Amino acid sequence: MIQLEGVWRTYRVGDSVVHALRHVSLAIRRGEHVAVIGPSGSGKSTLLHVLGCLDRPTAGRYTFAGREVGTLSDEERSALRQKSIGFVFQFFHLLPRLTAVGNVELPMLFAGVPAQERRQRALAALAAVGLAPRAGHRPDQLSGGECQRVAIARAAVMSPELLLADEPTGNLDRAAAAEVMELLEAMHARGLTLVVVTHDPAIAKRARRVIQMCDGEILEDSGALADEGGRRGAERPEGAPSAPSQSGVGE
């Protein structure tokens, strides 16, 4: 579903040039669960933003579901995000003035879904993350874990194909983090492609495939596909269990 070929993302800061991504090539198939790890500043978030069509590669090709993202207009990339991609952020990014259900309705609001259908679908999505009784609460009346579950409901409500989570548990304690990961994994189990950026080795271990980044490059990829350059790993049938995670990963 996802194909990156020689992707660079370069920032110019004054005279110096920062390479947030250096020649990254990567393929992710429909239904995979991928964890991205690496030290701070290694380009994990940048990679996620490129995958989510929020950012464009400076160089290289990015193909999403057969369409080359670099050639799409702003409008087309917005439409792609709206229909096919869900985001979950470390800091939740809920609008404080809206209730939980109002926040979950937000993507449908801009998609022009009628009010009644919107409300129904939002309530169903909240129920799916176990927050039906909190539907009328505003973010400042919810715990961090609950906020993140609202954000997950919001990301899921448009039924995307790809869910991108940037340190979704970074602001949560263990119990809440476990709950959040269970929800994300449950969505993955229903066929969603899931990419999670994390600093937590325990969380990374739960993924079938772990990508380790350093300095804008992919250092290790436990599930790299043959057609991606053949550095490691053989082609596996889609959905087949991957090899147990490499020993160096998840420390």
Add this chain to the structure above:
Amino acid sequence: MRARDLLLFVLGALEGHRLRTALSVAGVAIGIAAVVCLTALGEGARRYVTQEFALLGSNLLIVMPGRVETSGAAPWGGVTHDLTLADYVAVSRLRGVRKTAPLCVATETVKAGERSRPVPVLGTTAEFLEVRRLVVAAGEYLPPGDPTQGGTEMVLGPKVARELFPGASPLGQVVRAGAWRFRVTGVLAPRGRSLGFDLDDVVFIPVQTAMRMFNRRSLFRILVEAQEYGAMAVTRREVLALLAQRHRAEDVTVITQDALMTAFSSILRALTLALVGIASVSLAVAGVGIMNVMLVSVSERRSEIGLLKALGARNRQVLGAFLAEAVVLAAAGGVAGILLGFAAVRLFVNIYPTFPAVPPLWAVVLALTMSVGVGALFGVWPAQRATRLDPVAALSRR
């Protein structure tokens, strides 16, 4: 995105920062209230003048000697004949004429016993009372009869009566004007100022006496009331033709009440528009206020904008949302300003009940249009900034 959803979303955002919203609404409201009040005053002045003219009678023609071009400049070359009492009599016999009164005016010192003061003296006939819609408070007005016969009757305006005969009835008393003696036959009811002329502060005497007294051979004016409003133009031509025939030259000017009124009215309307222009300055200031509030709002809500984009909101939807926010702010200010303006005008009318100050409908429509326009105009730039925001940068900042 549906219009109703957009509006609710925008109202929610505005409610998020109530104080700022209220202040920028107040800014626009003051500007709009100024527009409403100033147009009400200008329009009030116009109505006031129109009312005054209506009191004079709208089918009034005014005949004056000499050919005055509309510019009021030099008279037409050639001999100008006097406008005589005989002319007046001839005009009064025309078919289209209902009532007509001659006028001969000069200022003279009038004396009653010890008291004396200079007063405008109007020489005219009994019909003047009706032509100018005056009312007698006591006694009688000038007697009807042959206008070429003089007389010693005098009618006092209420102010003159008060000042010459304080606390006493002037009826039957003797008043001197120059070398002439008159007997007071009547006092008028107060009428107030009319077109800059205080009809309470004049005295009336028979026209023939006035012409002799002031040594005039020509009348100052002949006031003609036409039979019908609709036939004004015909009557005017009749009067002109009659006098041209009598003078063997076209040497008089006939103006209609309407022409004067239209001229006044358009001057005052222009004045009103000038006032609107002045009031608009405060609207521009309010517009800058809105722009400021929206800019603050955009930079404060960077992460919200980033989020909306991440969720798939199109650029034009983001633009629309912020533009709508500015317009809603300004329109709310417009409505509040109209209410405020009406309240202020009402207060003013309570203090000066004779002044017919009413905000005209066109001003209300204009004020609303202007407020929405101000919102749209000053909201565009902040909204564009919101649109141009890079979602990655907007989301990462915390």
